[in-house]
Amino acid sequence: GESVGLHLPTLSVQEGDNSIINCAYSNSASDYFIWYKQESGKGPQFIIDIRSNMDKRQGQRVTVLLNKTVKHLSLQIAATQPGDSAVYFCAEKGSDYKLSFGAGTTVTVRA
Amino acid sequence: GAGVSQSPSNKVTEKGKDVELRCDPISGHTALYWYRQSLGQGLEFLIYFQGNSAPDKSGLPSDRFSAERTGGSVSTLTIQRTQQEDSAVYLCASSLTSGRAGELFFGEGSRLTVL
Secondary structure, three states: OOOEEEOOOEEEEEOOOOEEEEEEEOOOOOOEEEEEEEOOOOOOEEEEEEEOOOOEEEOOOEEEEEEOOOOEEEEEEOOOOHHHOEEEEEEEEOOOOOEEEOOOEEEEEEO | OOOOEEEOOEEEEOOOOOEEEEEEOOOOOOEEEEEEEOOOOOEEEEEEEEOOOOOEOOOOOOOOEEEEEOOOOOEEEEEOOOOHHHOEEEEEEEEOOOOOOOOOEEOOOEEEEEO
16 A cells, blocks of 8 residues: 555635645654645646655745654645645655655645 | 657557657656556556666556667657557656655657547
8 A cells, every 4th residue: 555645635725824734654663754845637747855864844935844753744834825735745765765755735825 | 940849749559559659858857658648547657767777667557568768868669559449548657866855857648549
């Protein structure tokens, strides 16, 4: 089965609010995690990554949190904008080189 | 080009026909991946190439699927005797490294529809 999954398939957010997208993984050997954003009709685009020796990493309007104790990953988007509407995937790499993806969370931003 | 290029962007074919999907990775990227994305689903790993090493074909769903990478650059994914369940978006990605940390850059995908 999948080693990476997301808690919720959909998330509706009011424009300007913060978004939190969650992801649970089961492979404790995974040591590199990435969040991707996929807009309709396009390929996934890199948002932010984090290595397992970190528990938090910040980018522009995004923050990734990693809790290895409970094997949980989250993506926080500050001041969500209409352009943030997309499907968000978390992905992991372990002892091999394959990037394993979850099913994704569809984020819809309400005006 | 600057990014990963895939062609065709859309392909409609009849059941039983063979199809070829092409991927031009980012120049200098040694690692190349193929993924399949069915409607509303996540990405399913198909095959991985790294330099001159033997490819990892463990994700190919059947022997109707094959892929090659010529000269360490362009890759072709071939699906023989297509079936309706092969309908999906086929995504190619390349990476500068195959190591633990290495961002994958994706193309726009080739949408395959098997009638």
